[in-house]
Amino acid sequence: MRRIRVAHAIVLLLTGPAAIAAEPADAPARAVDPRVEAALSAAKLAYIVDEGDFRLTYNVDGGRTQLVWVASGTAKLDQLEIRDVWSVASRGKGEPPPEIAALLLRENARMILGAWQVNQNAEEYLVVFSAPVSATADPDTLQEVIEVVMLSADRIEQQLTGKDEF
Numbered sequence: 001m002r003r004i005r006v007a008h009a010i011v012l013l014l015t016g017p018a019a020i021a022a023e024p025a026d027a028p029a030r031a032v033d034p035r036v037e038a039a040l041s042a043a044k045l046a047y048i049v050d051e052g053d054f055r056l057t058y059n060v061d062g063g064r065t066q067l068v069w070v071a072s073g074t075a076k077l078d079q080l081e082i083r084d085v086w087s088v089a090s091r092g093k094g095e096p097p098p099e100i101a102a103l104l105l106r107e108n109a110r111m112i113l114g115a116w117q118v119n120q121n122a123e124e125y126l127v128v129f130s131a132p133v134s135a136t137a138d139p140d141t142l143q144e145v146i147e148v149v150m151l152s153a154d155r156i157e158q159q160l161t162g163k164d165e166f
Helices: 001-017 017-021 034-042 096-110 139-161
Strands: 049-050 054-060 064-070 075-077 079-095 115-120 124-134
Touching: 017 054, 034 054, 034 139, 054 139, 079 139, 096 115, 096 139, 124 139
Parallel strands: none
Antiparallel strands: 049 054, 054 064, 064 079, 075 079, 079 124, 115 124
């Protein structure tokens, strides 16, 4: 289910605002996980609900911003229930260049929490940093994971593009 939610958010990013506008006005809202709502509220983190997931906009040093999503949906493995926290760092046309793929593999080797991934449709790709967190994470833990994801994505966005798109 996690891949579906991440993929849905990525499809929206790849297709742009037109995809959002194309949804019927009476489309049912997806249920949000009240555990995430409670943790974000307790951590005093502002968010909006975006297709059933939580979207946060972080102000980063130097006047930059970075978008981060916290999934409402979870995945289970026996007693382990996790959700994804992710942020987009870059987008490009076609296939990602080999030098970007090599950079992301090198970056993955140094990461303690989370990993880089490339999500692709027929025309574009997205470079995304994603980290799992316990579905029952306390506010401090959730905030820490969000900040790791945010800082990692913003750093690579700056390195790859020099822009502040996400």
